[in-house]
Amino acid sequence: xxxxxxxxxxxxxxxxxILTEAILGRQTxxxxxxxxxxxxxxxxxxxxxxVFLQLHYGTVAEGFVLVVDSNGSPSHSPTHEQPxxxxxxxxxxxxxxxxxxxxxxxxxxxxxxxxxxxxxxxVPAIEAWLxxxxxxxxxxxxxxxxxxxxxxxxxKASLKNQLYGTTHPSLPIETEAMVxxxxxxxxxxxxxxxxxxxxxxxxxxxxxxx
Amino acid sequence: MFESIKFQNFKALRDTTLPxxxxxxxxxxxxxxxxxxxxxxLAMRQPAARNVNQLRTAGVNEEQPVVLAxxxxxxxxxxxxxxxxxxxxxxxxxxxxxxxxxxxxxxGARMFSLDAGAIALPVQLQPQIELLPNGTNLxxxxxxxxxxxxxxxxxxxxxxxxxxxxxxxxLFETPGPGQRALALxxxxxxxxxxxxxxSQGTLIAIALLTIGYLPYPPTIVCLExxxxxxxxxxxxxxxxxxxxxxxPEGSGEKREPVQVIATTHNPxxxxxxxxxxxxxxxxxxxxxxxxxxxxxxxxxxxxxLGDAPLSEVWYSGVLGGVPAGT
Numbered sequence: 001x002x003x004x005x006x007x008x009x010x011x012x013x014x015x016x017x018i019l020t021e022a023i024l025g026r027q028t029x030x031x032x033x034x035x036x037x038x039x040x041x042x043x044x045x046x047x048x049x050x051v052f053l054q055l056h057y058g059t060v061a062e063g064f065v066l067v068v069d070s071n072g073s074p075s076h077s078p079t080h081e082q083p084x085x086x087x088x089x090x091x092x093x094x095x096x097x098x099x100x101x102x103x104x105x106x107x108x109x110x111x112x113x114x115x116x117x118x119x120x121x122x123v124p125a126i127e128a129w130l131x132x133x134x135x136x137x138x139x140x141x142x143x144x145x146x147x148x149x150x151x152x153x154x155x156k157a158s159l160k161n162q163l164y165g166t167t168h169p170s171l172p173i174e175t176e177a178m179v180x181x182x183x184x185x186x187x188x189x190x191x192x193x194x195x196x197x198x199x200x201x202x203x204x205x206x207x208x209x210x
Numbered sequence: 211m212f213e214s215i216k217f218q219n220f221k222a223l224r225d226t227t228l229p230x231x232x233x234x235x236x237x238x239x240x241x242x243x244x245x246x247x248x249x250x251x252l253a254m255r256q257p258a259a260r261n262v263n264q265l266r267t268a269g270v271n272e273e274q275p276v277v278l279a280x281x282x283x284x285x286x287x288x289x290x291x292x293x294x295x296x297x298x299x300x301x302x303x304x305x306x307x308x309x310x311x312x313x314x315x316x317x318g319a320r321m322f323s324l325d326a327g328a329i330a331l332p333v334q335l336q337p338q339i340e341l342l343p344n345g346t347n348l349x350x351x352x353x354x355x356x357x358x359x360x361x362x363x364x365x366x367x368x369x370x371x372x373x374x375x376x377x378x379x380x381l382f383e384t385p386g387p388g389q390r391a392l393a394l395x396x397x398x399x400x401x402x403x404x405x406x407x408x409s410q411g412t413l414i415a416i417a418l419l420t421i422g423y424l425p426y427p428p429t430i431v432c433l434e435x436x437x438x439x440x441x442x443x444x445x446x447x448x449x450x451x452x453x454x455x456x457x458p459e460g461s462g463e464k465r466e467p468v469q470v471i472a473t474t475h476n477p478x479x480x481x482x483x484x485x486x487x488x489x490x491x492x493x494x495x496x497x498x499x500x501x502x503x504x505x506x507x508x509x510x511x512x513x514x515l516g517d518a519p520l521s522e523v524w525y526s527g528v529l530g531g532v533p534a535g536t
Contacts, residue, residue: 009446037443039481040519073517156485168457170450172369 003028003063004055006036006044011175012067012126015182020065020118022186023207031061041091044068048095052102056115063210066095067120067203071156072147075123075140076198092121092202116210120203122196124152127159129200130181132192135162139195211283211469212315212430218277221246224267224499231489233456234471236502237480237524238493239533243500244473247493248432250278251319254293257302262295268498272297282312291316315469318429324417326410326439332391345417349390349405352420353382359425366423373415373447377403380416392416411439415448422451431455433472442478449482477521484520487511492531505529
């Protein structure tokens, strides 16, 4: 299956590909050989429409996978799935809206099925997903309850330190650690689904519907 | 590690202190003293090579001395190295404490302002060949690395090929007796591309990686615009090469950290440091003077930044460090 991954770094893309293939139960082929990259939350939001349209018209992509970090923004909740119940602060809801608007404006793809979309929200960062099973305290619920009480139970820096052994990992070290963690999780996705139901569970549901 | 340098009457830096970390990125308008600050370590290393008239801030009374005071911090040893240039001559002062490490660090400080033309030049081989500030001698330094540290050279080669995948090997040519010149081999077709025919960005990338992979790097590396000539997608790798020096543990290196101080005007490069505002210093021009401040010292930083890219907020001017009248 031809899938385009839109990620912040090659390390993120490698981990995302492993998790996606584990959910789909099949291999995926990259569509854009140089990789699709964004630099930060505001830039992914600004470029997403263009990226979608290029994939839609200009490639043989069958699927499109995108995961962003939530940082301090609200996590995605099942209530956001209800009609007209999207949270304008939720990054996943915002990205879905941008894609849906682009889909509505786009002409049909010639000789190809519509592009399938799966968007995830890593709370607060993809390192949290990858620590699932390694650190029992890291979960969406822990993060959300911490934020509600006015503190952060951990930081992006502390998550990096746990996963990479340093807050300043090089790309090869980051990639190695992410691939190892994603491969471990791919053997049993249940924990990830249970501990990150909003951000990972939603991605999983979208991918399962492909 | 040097924690700060205090400047008095030093060119554009009339009265300010530059806070330093293991890695420090200075941003600010042209002429705001960024390069002057990088040169301070060299001035302290060889104070007699400069005289007070070359260094004194424009308009300052000639009776006033030029003073640089670098504060060194290590466990159970805070040490102040002071150099004073006056009409009567140069004076070096030291506070009580152990001065071996700070002196060693100062002596090992090197400044780089890489120039692609200089990097591409063939070099005459010498036993203790060292990379010069503009990148001259790169072919000799790499040749020595290949001979004396073949595993490290191979790691560098591999990393360079990850950065620039159209090439697969660093090659050496002998244009004359005792000389070396660089070349790269293309992955497709295995063609040899001489250094003089490589792009500016490719040459800068090789030089940056070489600094990062030196077995005995300088103790302090000062770099003018390391992002110069490089594609934005390579900037993460440039940051990694500099972090390799400053945070060796993050790259699996087992050596002492190198203190790195760099400057940039590149918003994409700046954004790579958003998670580390303690590593960013703003240079601000106030009239003829310049002042430094650490970004993380701003109490309302998180609130001000919100979700916005750091570069956009910098560009807007609300953080300072932008040219007046623009």
